[in-house]
Amino acid sequence: MRIIGNIVDLIRQAGSLGQSRVRSEDLGDALQRVSPEEGAEVLRALRPYEAAQALIDAPTETVRRLLEFIPDETVAAYLDILPMDDAIDLQEEMGMERWERLLTLIPAQDAAEIRRLQAAPRGSVGRLITEAFFRVGPDSTMEAILADLRLANPAKYETINDLYVLDDADRLIGVVSIRRVLRSRPDQTAREVMDPEPISVLRSTSGEEAARTMSRYGFYALPVLDEQGRMVGVLTGDDAQEILQEAETKDVLALGAVSGSAEPYLSLNVWHLYARRMPWLIGLFVAETFTGIVLRHYGQSEEGLNISPLMYFVPLVIGAGGNCGSQVTTTITRALALKEIQPGEWWKVILKELLVALMIGATLGLIGALRASAPAPFGWEQELSMSLLIAFALPAIVVWAATVGSCLPILAQKAGVDPAVMSAPFITTFVDATGLIIYFELAKRLILSQ
Amino acid sequence: MRIIGNIVDLIRQAGSLGQSRVRSEDLGDALQRVSPEEGAEVLRALRPYEAAQALIDAPTETVRRLLEFIPDETVAAYLDILPMDDAIDLQEEMGMERWERLLTLIPAQDAAEIRRLQAAPRGSVGRLITEAFFRVGPDSTMEAILADLRLANPAKYETINDLYVLDDADRLIGVVSIRRVLRSRPDQTAREVMDPEPISVLRSTSGEEAARTMSRYGFYALPVLDEQGRMVGVLTGDDAQEILQEAETKDVLALGAVSGSAEPYLSLNVWHLYARRMPWLIGLFVAETFTGIVLRHYGQSEEGLNISPLMYFVPLVIGAGGNCGSQVTTTITRALALKEIQPGEWWKVILKELLVALMIGATLGLIGALRASAPAPFGWEQELSMSLLIAFALPAIVVWAATVGSCLPILAQKAGVDPAVMSAPFITTFVDATGLIIYFELAKRLILSQ
Numbered sequence: 001m002r003i004i005g006n007i008v009d010l011i012r013q014a015g016s017l018g019q020s021r022v023r024s025e026d027l028g029d030a031l032q033r034v035s036p037e038e039g040a041e042v043l044r045a046l047r048p049y050e051a052a053q054a055l056i057d058a059p060t061e062t063v064r065r066l067l068e069f070i071p072d073e074t075v076a077a078y079l080d081i082l083p084m085d086d087a088i089d090l091q092e093e094m095g096m097e098r099w100e101r102l103l104t105l106i107p108a109q110d111a112a113e114i115r116r117l118q119a120a121p122r123g124s125v126g127r128l129i130t131e132a133f134f135r136v137g138p139d140s141t142m143e144a145i146l147a148d149l150r151l152a153n154p155a156k157y158e159t160i161n162d163l164y165v166l167d168d169a170d171r172l173i174g175v176v177s178i179r180r181v182l183r184s185r186p187d188q189t190a191r192e193v194m195d196p197e198p199i200s201v202l203r204s205t206s207g208e209e210a211a212r213t214m215s216r217y218g219f220y221a222l223p224v225l226d227e228q229g230r231m232v233g234v235l236t237g238d239d240a241q242e243i244l245q246e247a248e249t250k251d252v253l254a255l256g257a258v259s260g261s262a263e264p265y266l267s268l269n270v271w272h273l274y275a276r277r278m279p280w281l282i283g284l285f286v287a288e289t290f291t292g293i294v295l296r297h298y299g300q301s302e303e304g305l306n307i308s309p310l311m312y313f314v315p316l317v318i319g320a321g322g323n324c325g326s327q328v329t330t331t332i333t334r335a336l337a338l339k340e341i342q343p344g345e346w347w348k349v350i351l352k353e354l355l356v357a358l359m360i361g362a363t364l365g366l367i368g369a370l371r372a373s374a375p376a377p378f379g380w381e382q383e384l385s386m387s388l389l390i391a392f393a394l395p396a397i398v399v400w401a402a403t404v405g406s407c408l409p410i411l412a413q414k415a416g417v418d419p420a421v422m423s424a425p426f427i428t429t430f431v432d433a434t435g436l437i438i439y440f441e442l443a444k445r446l447i448l449s450q
Numbered sequence: 451m452r453i454i455g456n457i458v459d460l461i462r463q464a465g466s467l468g469q470s471r472v473r474s475e476d477l478g479d480a481l482q483r484v485s486p487e488e489g490a491e492v493l494r495a496l497r498p499y500e501a502a503q504a505l506i507d508a509p510t511e512t513v514r515r516l517l518e519f520i521p522d523e524t525v526a527a528y529l530d531i532l533p534m535d536d537a538i539d540l541q542e543e544m545g546m547e548r549w550e551r552l553l554t555l556i557p558a559q560d561a562a563e564i565r566r567l568q569a570a571p572r573g574s575v576g577r578l579i580t581e582a583f584f585r586v587g588p589d590s591t592m593e594a595i596l597a598d599l600r601l602a603n604p605a606k607y608e609t610i611n612d613l614y615v616l617d618d619a620d621r622l623i624g625v626v627s628i629r630r631v632l633r634s635r636p637d638q639t640a641r642e643v644m645d646p647e648p649i650s651v652l653r654s655t656s657g658e659e660a661a662r663t664m665s666r667y668g669f670y671a672l673p674v675l676d677e678q679g680r681m682v683g684v685l686t687g688d689d690a691q692e693i694l695q696e697a698e699t700k701d702v703l704a705l706g707a708v709s710g711s712a713e714p715y716l717s718l719n720v721w722h723l724y725a726r727r728m729p730w731l732i733g734l735f736v737a738e739t740f741t742g743i744v745l746r747h748y749g750q751s752e753e754g755l756n757i758s759p760l761m762y763f764v765p766l767v768i769g770a771g772g773n774c775g776s777q778v779t780t781t782i783t784r785a786l787a788l789k790e791i792q793p794g795e796w797w798k799v800i801l802k803e804l805l806v807a808l809m810i811g812a813t814l815g816l817i818g819a820l821r822a823s824a825p826a827p828f829g830w831e832q833e834l835s836m837s838l839l840i841a842f843a844l845p846a847i848v849v850w851a852a853t854v855g856s857c858l859p860i861l862a863q864k865a866g867v868d869p870a871v872m873s874a875p876f877i878t879t880f881v882d883a884t885g886l887i888i889y890f891e892l893a894k895r896l897i898l899s900q
Contacts, residue, residue, distance in 0.1 A: 023649075023667060025666050025667055025668075146632065149632050149633070150632055150633055152633075160629055161611060161670075178628060178632075179610055182596065182599050182600055182610075182628075183599070183600055183602075199473075212788070212789065215691050215695070216475050217473060217475055218475075218687065218688040218691065220611075220670060220687070237668060237670070237687075238668040241665050241668065245665070247787075248698045248702075250870070251702060251783070251784075251787060251870045252698075252701060252702055252705065254870040255702065255705045255706060255780060255870075255874050255875075256705060256875075257875040280875065283876070284875055284876070284879055287876065287879040287880065287883070288879055288882070290883040291768070291879070291882045291883040291886060293883075294883050294886045294887055294890070295886065298886075298890040311761060314764075315768075315882060315883075318741070318765075319879065319882075323875060326875070330705060333701070334701075337697075337701060338662070339662065420700070420701045420704045420705075424705050425705075425706075425707040425730065425734055425773060425776070426733070426734070426737065429734055429737040429738055429741070429769065430737065432738070432741045432765060432769075433737070433738075433740040433741040433743075433744050433765075436741060436744045436745065436748075437744055440744070440748040
């Protein structure tokens with residue numbers, strides 16, 4: 001309630017100051033910290049243009065929940081206000097049925113543009129472009145171009161840093177920067193001053209590749225062509241930035257054995273976190289049993305390596321602890337790096353992580369215990385006490401790993417050290433050793449004392 | 451030679467076409483693939499403005515080697531051409547002595563600006579700004595501003611998307627976009643149309659934080675203030691982009707237990723790779739011995755856990771393999787994601803990785819063998835045969851891990867799968883199991899057969 005109070009204050013203030021405004025990025029960020037009902041109330045208090053922008057800048061999961069509290073007409077009004085490449089983002093956050101209904105509520109021309117964008121394959125840059133770029137003919141003079149710019153609708157164009165020179169068949173033949181236009185003589189033509197070798201991509205190019213091309217050359221917008229060389233739109237800087245950040249986050253999370261898209265930490269609930277981690281853990285769990293098989297093979301071979309059955313489960317147990325710890329650290333370090341977690345919110349994070357760890361630990365413990373006592377070749381044919389040990393040891397170690405994995409990066413940041421230093425490899429190694437102590441202490445009580 | 455031939459061709463072509471040009475980003479990229487002598491020859495063939503840009507866009511290590519083949523006067527000419535925030539980058543690539551000598555060769559005013567930037571603490575945004583931003587007074591009219599823009603030296607300003615409104619004391623009181631200037635009436639003043647609440651950062655802010663602020667709000671440039679609120683410069687989009695990409699790479703590499711800055715893969719030689727990985731490996735090696743200590747403790751305790759001494763070294767051995775594999779995969783996956791490695795260059799990568807693995811394996815094997823036979827409390831007081839086993843097993847496992855870690859991401863990419871899927875956790879787990887086979891097979895031959 002403190003936060004929503006602040007937001008409403010900010011909005012009132014903005015209204016009274018006239019020119020001043022709350023930035024949509026800050027509003028979008030704040031929306032994930034309030035309930036969907038409160039969020040919808042905030043949006044109603046804003047002018048539609050600002051509400052639409054805030055919605056676009058809020059995390060996917062937050063928007064998904066919020067949209068249930070906003071009537072169709074209002075969402076359609078937002079769609080109509082937004083640049084089409086942003087409007088299309090909202091589709092992911094509602095069912096196809098509602099989306100189709102909304103498209104009938106907005107002007108037919110906009111709906112047609114949205115359908116054109118949606119026809120491009122998922123992940124391709126063709127889906128992310130805006131058709132509203134500033135085009136000029138090769139024979140337009142600088143004077144005429146400046147006059148056109150003065151009359152252009154400011155809401156329509158996301159960027160006017162580069163103007164695109166198109167021939168009669170809509171083929172891109174050059175680019176002129178606004179700077180160049182300002183500095184050239186008023187009677188010079190676009191053809192005379194343009195860069196005749198503009199860098200462009202095909203609309204079938206992947207979004208990430210297009211964004212990397214743009215960042216490589218330091219462009220603010222990148223022209224996108226169809227297969228006939230006709231210019232169909234531009235990828236704008238804000239979208240490219242977002243694609244790159246999401247791609248980075250996805251790669252970082254994959255390194256830490258977490259799958260899923262680049263959603264801000266606080267917008268995900270415990271079920272989301274559980275669902276993004278379990279598939280990897282089960283995969284790694286299966287893989288880790290091969291290490292156990294190798295140990296067992298040499299332990300039972302005639303050379304008499306003398307390995308106690310208790311040892312067969314060591315790779316599984318330390319693997320589960322290490323992998324969970326690395327998932328937690330990676331997730332939290334990334335959220336800290338992107339400033340998704342504010343200083344006062346660490347206790348929320350630790351509580352959430354402990355809850356997720358309990359759920360994961362219980363799941364892994366169950367699977368592990370079943371495996372331990374199941375008959376060969378799927379199980380290890382161990383005694384019941386061994387199954388019991390696994391059923392208790394795995395949750396204990398996973399919760400311990402989550403505690404270490406969530407507290408260390410936060411403590412590092414509080415101490416002014418880059419949390420990335422408390423990185424996954426160190427936490428894995430630390431959890432390996434301490435997890436083994438938990439395992440053997442439980443073993444002493446459950447097995448060796450019998 | 452094929453590559454340098456291509457570059458020289460490109461340059462000739464560019465010269466003859468007049469307006470067309472080779473992009474400095476592509477040239478900078480190509481420079482890392484040729485010898486420094488050839489690179490210096492390429493730069494000589496270019497116009498000084500383009501040579502200076504290409505130098506800035508080449509990787510640090512490449513530039514360091516190249517600069518030894520370029521005379522002081524030429525480097526000074528480059529420094530003079532470059533925007534100061536780019537020029538200062540060259541300092542890292544030469545000795546302080548040569549740098550000071552160069553500063554005496556360039557105009558005193560530029561040298562003074564460079565010294566001001568250098569006075570800012572390392573890592574702060576104050577070191578990365580350019581002082582050449584476009585400033586206007588609050589009472590300037592749109593007409594006057596456009597006239598000024600027309601006369602401004604294009605090489606001086608990196609960006610003119612935002613114009614900064616400063617009062618008499620150089621305090622930033624507003625920002626006007628060029629778009630706004632174009633669309634406002636010629637007689638309106640800056641004060642009337644400006645955004646009176648511009649977002650800015652202090653020059654002591656870290657570069658990464660400033661870049662994240664910029665990316666959050668989708669700005670093309672970010673004003674930077676001194677402690678008295680006076681505007682001292684702007685952080686430009688290209689620099690922010692570079693800071694973010696380097697920060698991401700650093701975080702990704704830290705997750706894979708590799709330290710060091712974000713240098714492109716091909717610009718690093720085997721010694722660089724060795725130096726970026728060894729410190730982590732030694733740290734993890736020490737940490738991993740704690741796991742061994744735990745195993746030994748329970749193995750020797752009265753409960754009779756029945757652990758063979760051969761088992762004490764299992765965490766160390768599989769840890770070393772897993773960590774090396776994860777380092778290699780992380781490095782190569784990142785290089786593939788950033789397109790630093792071209793399709794024909796995979797054999798170069800694998801050869802380099804095998805060489806580095808041999809060096810790392812030999813080092814770890816030596817340390818491990820010494821530890822195994824050294825007296826307590828520093829060593830494990832094992833027989834010579836155990837030391838021999840460690841000395842052979844570690845290099846074998848590390849080389850095996852490097853083979854798996856470098857081939858899998860490359861194969862994934864060839865198969866059209868995102869290499870990030872072949873990620874460190876899976877490779878670590880795979881190397882764990884297969885590394886153990888190597889260890890036990892060697893153990894059978896060296897210890898158990900005696």
